[in-house]
Amino acid sequence: MAISFAHPSEAEFASLLDFYQIRWSYEPRSFPLQHDDAGRAVEQFTPDFYLPDLDLYIELTTLRQSLVTKKNRKLRRLRELFPDVNIKLLYRRDFNNLARKYGLRTAATSDV
């Protein structure tokens, strides 16, 4: 089944993982970060990729800096609440380095 990626950079990243035969799934789990009085999750964090063989979540952050700050805050909260979850954040610069190294067609220039 075709996956509908939120951003072309995610599709490129998935293609890179496929090339190196790294198994992955896309947004398989949302982590609740904040609940209301009724116990409903009102804030969640959904990492882009999960690599089951490495038990590793990866979040691509191709956003402008003002939004990265918000995402960093969410990530800190996730690490507080789920200390056993292994997650790596790829910033725009990281992704652009990947793009340059691997000749990815999509540099992380647009906002998501």
Next chain:
Amino acid sequence: MSDPFPNSQASSLAGVAADPAIGKVLIAEADLAARIRELGQQISVDYGGRTLVLVGILRGSVPFMADLLRAISIPVSVDFLAISSYVGRDSSGVVRLLKDLDHPIAGADVLLVEDIIDTGLTLSYVLRVLRTREPASLSVCTLLNKPRSRLIDQPLRYVGFDVPDDFVVGYGLDFNQRFRNLPFIAALRPDAA
């Protein structure tokens, strides 16, 4: 401007070194040589009395392999492998060996020699392949380590230098097949096309 490499072959490489795409020199030629001598001495101690095989990954590891090999004082053999690159990948769409080892490594102590470990994607694949050959041991020696870029962690037994998250070239490392012949490690300018 004075010649920055007055006592080396680099004098004849001044044109390449002066390329506007080349930014700051991160590791000078003399520092590379000194560190590689240290690595060679340590490897000679650690692998004394064992059957050491150095395995290099073409093409980036060639200068490092050549210098490291000459810094090792115990009996050692050398082999190379080459793997396909994501850049210009073929229709199969997955990484594969372009050149396999020439000799079996079963029962040998294998030291994989790499120019740089950044994402760990290539290393992960190569280690998976080599483990299936049942070496007695399998460790990694990398000249450069870029830990901030790591996606897949692997234990690195020997590391020459940690480098920042710049795109680096020289001493085997290329950008579009250029700059491998620089005798030092330099940052590629961010705006280099």
